[in-house]
Amino acid sequence: MDSVKIKAIDREGVEHxxxxxxxxxxxxxxxxxxxxxxxxxxxxxxxxxxTCHVYILTSHxxxxxxxxxxDMLDSAFLVEDNSRLGCQLRIESDMDGMVVQLAPDxx
Amino acid sequence: xxxxxxxxxxxxxxxxxxxFEAGLLRLRCHLIDSLPQAGGQLAxxxxxxxxxxxxxxxxxxxxxLVDGLMKQAAPFKPGFTLGERAETLEKTEEGHFLVTTNKGxxxxxxxxxxxxxxxxxxxxxxPLVNIADFxxxxxxxxIKDPEDYRNKRVVIAGGGDSALxxxxxxxxxxxxxxxxxxxxxxxxxxxxxxxxxxxDKEGKIRLLTSAQVTGLSGNGRLQSVLINHKKKxxxxxxxxxxxPLFGLIPKxxxxxxxxxxxxxxxxxxxxxDYSTNVPGIYAIGDINTxxxxxxxxxxxxxxxxxxxxxAYKSINPDKKVSFKYTTVSGIEGF
Ligand SMILES: Cc1cc2nc3c(=O)[nH]c(=O)nc-3n(C[C@H](O)[C@H](O)[C@H](O)COP(=O)(O)OP(=O)(O)OC[C@H]3O[C@@H](n4cnc5c(N)ncnc54)[C@H](O)[C@@H]3O)c2cc1C
Ligand code: FES
Numbered sequence: 001m002d003s004v005k006i007k008a009i010d011r012e013g014v015e016h017x018x019x020x021x022x023x024x025x026x027x028x029x030x031x032x033x034x035x036x037x038x039x040x041x042x043x044x045x046x047x048x049x050x051t052c053h054v055y056i057l058t059s060h061x062x063x064x065x066x067x068x069x070x071d072m073l074d075s076a077f078l079v080e081d082n083s084r085l086g087c088q089l090r091i092e093s094d095m096d097g098m099v100v101q102l103a104p105d106x107x
Numbered sequence: 108x109x110x111x112x113x114x115x116x117x118x119x120x121x122x123x124x125x126x127f128e129a130g131l132l133r134l135r136c137h138l139i140d141s142l143p144q145a146g147g148q149l150a151x152x153x154x155x156x157x158x159x160x161x162x163x164x165x166x167x168x169x170x171x172l173v174d175g176l177m178k179q180a181a182p183f184k185p186g187f188t189l190g191e192r193a194e195t196l197e198k199t200e201e202g203h204f205l206v207t208t209n210k211g212x213x214x215x216x217x218x219x220x221x222x223x224x225x226x227x228x229x230x231x232x233x234p235l236v237n238i239a240d241f242x243x244x245x246x247x248x249x250i251k252d253p254e255d256y257r258n259k260r261v262v263i264a265g266g267g268d269s270a271l272x273x274x275x276x277x278x279x280x281x282x283x284x285x286x287x288x289x290x291x292x293x294x295x296x297x298x299x300x301x302x303x304x305x306x307d308k309e310g311k312i313r314l315l316t317s318a319q320v321t322g323l324s325g326n327g328r329l330q331s332v333l334i335n336h337k338k339k340x341x342x343x344x345x346x347x348x349x350x351p352l353f354g355l356i357p358k359x360x361x362x363x364x365x366x367x368x369x370x371x372x373x374x375x376x377x378x379x380d381y382s383t384n385v386p387g388i389y390a391i392g393d394i395n396t397x398x399x400x401x402x403x404x405x406x407x408x409x410x411x412x413x414x415x416x417x418a419y420k421s422i423n424p425d426k427k428v429s430f431k432y433t434t435v436s437g438i439e440g441f
Contacts, residue, residue: 042225042357048152051356071294074266075354077233078319079289104234106353 004096008032009057011102020091028054028100029086037102045087050076052086053103060098062089077106109186111137113418114206114216116193116362119147121392121407122222123176123185128415130183132428135441137186137214139193139206141227142355146173148393149404151228151355162405172404182440188212192227196365196388204387217387218418221367221374222407224393225357233264233351235323245329246349256281256348262332263287264320265352271299273352278311285313285344287320287334318342323349362394370396380417381410387421389414 003021010016020031029052033039043049047068053076056062069088073079113129115122118140126136144150154170161167191208198204206214230248232238238246250273260283263274271293274286293300307314315334322333332349334342359372368375368384373396376382381389391414392407419428
């Protein structure tokens with residue numbers, strides 16, 4: 001099975017290495033949540049809640065955010081140029097070695 | 108005081124269908140929800156999305172399903188306390204439950220059904236370190252009375268409809284209104300965006316786009332907000348009020364303190380009748396947990412149906428439930 005390794009930094013600054021299969025149509029939110037990281041994902045991955053907001057710390061080539069993703073990022077906090085909604089990023093083989101950080105989620 | 112047979116906390120799909128099932132058993136219901144409208148997640152998060160797994164409905168818009176549930180419940184004349192959060196629960200000597208909301212409305216019922224979903228929808232609070240220090244001292248997460256802002260300086264943050272609508276409204280009320288938004292584009296309705304841009308041109312409001320509020324400062328009361336602008340860098344803006352409008356998020360909230368058996372933000376129940384560890388209190392829909400639990404609308408419907416049978420027996424210990432199909436009994440409202 002093909003899989004990629006992604007490094008995820010949680011809100012306490014702790015690094016986790018997660019391994020995600022590329023052939024299961026998973027998205028980054030599901031991979032993070034599945035590895036026990038604290039991602040609420042209230043909307044289940046429909047770009048309707050922004051609780052899966054992450055920063056991409058490496059210069060991996062990712063598809064541009066859709067209008068829906070941009071719109072939903074408006075309700076996230078401390079949005080940066082490298083902000084993405086994890087649920088809108090499909091796990092692909094070229095994500096290997098990517099480093100992501102969970103954005104602060106307020107409360 | 109509002110009196111009813113089954114007091115339902117949460118007017119999502121599960122709570123609404125409970126009204127129907129209880130009604131068939133001649134039990135009256137009253138619902139409390141912190142949202143101003145019924146429908147729970149369906150109304151608040153995805154009213155325009157189609158749902159494909161409601162039995163017998165190959166596709167139904169979430170908003171339409173809520174309308175249907177409201178119509179189905181209507182003959183049984185449910186009462187509603189909307190826009191209020193159920194805050195405290197106590198038991199009286201007669202064994203009834205008293206549930207009081209954050210606005211002080213008191214409800215009394217022999218049975219409480221918690222259909223609170225993922226929790227009470229509450230405004231999202233920005234993760235700014237000292238924000239709690241300024242709550243009600245310059246920071247508010249919603250606008251209750253616009254008059255509070257008359258002739259004051261207000262900074263609003265957000266890019267959705269409520270941020271724009273309030274910015275436009277307060278243009279004539281406040282002495283100064285600044286809307287801070289992270290990018291140039293807005294997701295709000297086109298005509299409000301145009302209106303806000305026009306007001307900005309006329310100098311009646313200030314639109315600070317490509318900017319975000321990153322800090323607050325003050326001495327006991329909010330005095331200024333720190334803004335990070337993409338091009339101009341850090342800006343400190345003096346203000347009397349800061350109103351972040353970033354939508355709502357469900358939080359378990361006060362239910363956590365009602366003495367119920369809670370695991371991972373959900374209430375443990377017995378799948379026999381979805382009763383909790385407190386006799387007379389049931390938990391149904393997304394808010395409960397048991398082995399094999401699935402957070403689906405149809406599961407909430409099933410749980411509500413079985414729960415009503417048990418509630419009937421607890422309210423009428425001497426009577427037998429006579430089970431009838433609706434095709435046989437029809438719908439006899441109150
Ligand atoms: C984007 C999205 C898509 C979905 N798609 C599907 C699908 O296709 N099929 C499916 O079956 N399910 C789907 N779901 C899940 C479905 O919406 C939930 O299972 C359903 O809403 C649960 O209903 P409920 O009535 O139990 O809770 P909710 O809908 O969450 O309603 C609970 C209500 O209780 C209120 N409340 C809670 N605590 C308090 C309190 N203390 N005081 C006052 N009010 C309170 C809340 O404000 C809320 O309105 C989806 C969910 C989302 C977010
Ligand atoms: S999970 Fe809700 S926006 Fe990604």
